[in-house]
Amino acid sequence: MLERINLFPKIQAIWEKRMKMRRLVQVVSVVALILCFTAVSLLLSYSLLLTREGNSIGKKIDTYEGKIRLFEPIESKQVFLKSKLKELAKILEVEKKPEEALENLDALSLDGINFSGLNYANGKLQINGKARNVLILDKFVKKLEEEGKNLFSQADFGSINRVADGNYTFNLVLQKKNNQ
């Protein structure tokens, strides 16, 4: 039996190692190439999937847009109604109730007091009146102090004048309370 004689064991070991390395590099290269192409094909498939989904959604969007266009008359009415009601809500938010000005005047009326004129704007009531004598005027002021405080936040006499016939004319400014 003939045995093989290895004369350069170290060189052979290096050579074998180098061969292994070469093979490994080649295998790695091939694997890397395969991975690269797999990644490319995955990307392509995913892109195709997204495109198909996009197209499908695009078609649905077109369908719904067509549907909404058919409802345009209803939509325009709704938009119109919304804009009107929005403004009306703002307008009606401020309740003015002008008849309250006259009712307030009633609340203050007293025998011997004659109101000759009234002006009402922005919750401010300006009253011109006449009192028969100073006692009635005093009674009126007391009434204003007692009952008026429920209705008005402020009461100012602009002027009180005694006129030739012995009557007293006055000018009164009342500010209504905010909650009224």
Added chain:
Amino acid sequence: MIKKYRYILLPFVSGLIIVLVTTIFVLPKIKLLVDTRTDLRNKKEKLSRLTEKATLLEGFDEYELKKKVVVAEKALPSKKAIAEILVTLSSLSSQSGVSFVSINISPGKLIPDKSGKLVFQASFKGSKEDLKAFLRKLDEVLPVIGFVSLGVKGETLSLKIESYFSPPPESLGKIDVPLSKISQLEEDTYRKIAQFKDFEEKLPSVPIGKENPFSTF
């Protein structure tokens, strides 16, 4: 020479192919995919908005909506409602037993391009109770009227009032814009104005035009 370096040929070519494919194809494709995904997400959101809008629109009762629009237009006209206000004041005053003495209006531009107010100055004569009733009713008429000031001297009531107008919106906006819903406050407002008295049906229809425009009435 080639034989000597044959073993590095495959890794070199593979590396080259990988680098080339990555730079020329993979990276741009990834960027494109990111953009496509964003686009798709936007499309999905748009579709959901459109679906919701279409469902809402399908659910509307057109007759009811039309009725509401008519009431809202009467309450807040698109143009300056001079005739309507005159008819309202005149009808209401005669209904309340108050005489309509005078009115002063400066309408200006008749077809407005934006919302605004038209101020009227009017005077009425009547007893205090009648005037009070008149004022109470005036607060609840169509078109909606606002009070600026009020003056009473003897039996004469001077009023400074304002009527409002608001031209309709010019466009509906984009198709995928959500449908403007009526809020609770606006719904309450509608319920309120629906109760208001409308004198418009009393507005007489007059023949338009005449043979000689310079002839007297």
